[in-house]
Amino acid sequence: MKVYISADIEGVTGVTHWDETEKTRADHKEFAHQVTLEVKAACEGTIKGGADEIWIKDAHDSGRNIDHNLLPKNTKLIRGWSGHIFSMVQELDETFDAAIFVGYHSSGGTNTNPLSHTMNTQADYIKLNGEIISEFLIHAYIASYLKVPVVFLSGDLGICDEAKRINEHIMTIPVKEGIGNSTINIHPQLAIDLIKNGVEKSLKRNLYLCNIELPEEFELEVRYREHAIAYRRSSYPNVEQIGPKTIRFTSKDYMEVLKAIEFLV
Incomplete structure (x- = not known):
């Protein structure tokens, strides 16, 4: 199994606080x-769940936060950022059996985390088809596009509630x-114990219950903090x-939406 x-x-x-998230602080x-x-902990749960190959994206700020040792x-x-539109799930492809998200947070425009934001802090919110979206959903949709089930999420309560609304089978x-x-x-x-056990359980179920259905078309709306x-x-x-x-952007192709997000946010 490849995770x-x-x-x-x-x-x-x-x-x-932001000071706790910035490498220079x-x-x-x-x-x-x-x-x-x-x-x-997620890796150990993944191994207990049957995985023999694990890829990890350090997906915060500089991309240089995790001690591989x-x-x-x-x-x-x-580590770091390639510039690819897959961003926080760089190198994800159809060969993976499951996707896991650790340390994710609430979206910009919500009040369930003092550090709520989506991709960066220059936008008040990003909406997709009229609903405020998070970094989790943007990247979970990439997994869905690739037919990779999203089986697990850890983070703040707000983002966990969002994941359950998307698919109740996702372990949070x-x-x-x-x-x-x-x-x-x-x-x-x-937290470490719960993540380890939760990941293991998430991989021992029917993974395809965790598939997320993509909309047939997309309307992207971004409200910025500054009019300029x-x-x-x-x-x-x-x-x-x-x-x-x-601003608003529409497309029937999620890859075009990702390209737009890369340049608009």
Whole structure:
């Protein structure tokens, strides 16, 4: 079995402030270690679930947060950013049996994590077909496009609730809850235990119950924090500016939507 893991940091237990997420800040070291341990737990659960090949994308900020020395030897770690439109699931393809997301967070435009955002902080929100979307859904749709089931997600309670609305069969482990500018976190060791056990269970079920159905067509809407950004982005092909800070793009091909997101967000 070949499994893909994408790891972010804003959904890791304990992470509350931007200083804890940025490599150049002193606070980052502690939480880079925690995301490594949560990914390690996911890897161990994956191995117990039957996997013999594991690929991991370090998908936060610089892409240089995870200590590979602490992970099992049958892992390949993708560091940095290639520039490919698959972004946080770079190198994912049809050869994988399952996709797993660790440390993911609520989307921009929601209030369930003090660090809520989608891709970056220059947009108030990104909507797809009228619904606010997260980094998780953007990349889960890539897995769906490739026919790879999304079996597991850990992160804040808001993103876990979103995943359950998308497909109730996705195993979710909420490790924190955002309240205003604060977080309520479970113990780091408990998070590790729950992730390990949850991943193992997720891989021992009928994986294809976790397939996510793609819409037949897509309407992408982005509202920026600054009107000048919306004006500039409105020059992208087939983009319409529908408000002082808002643009819209439509397509029937999800790959075209991904290309648009790459350049519009």
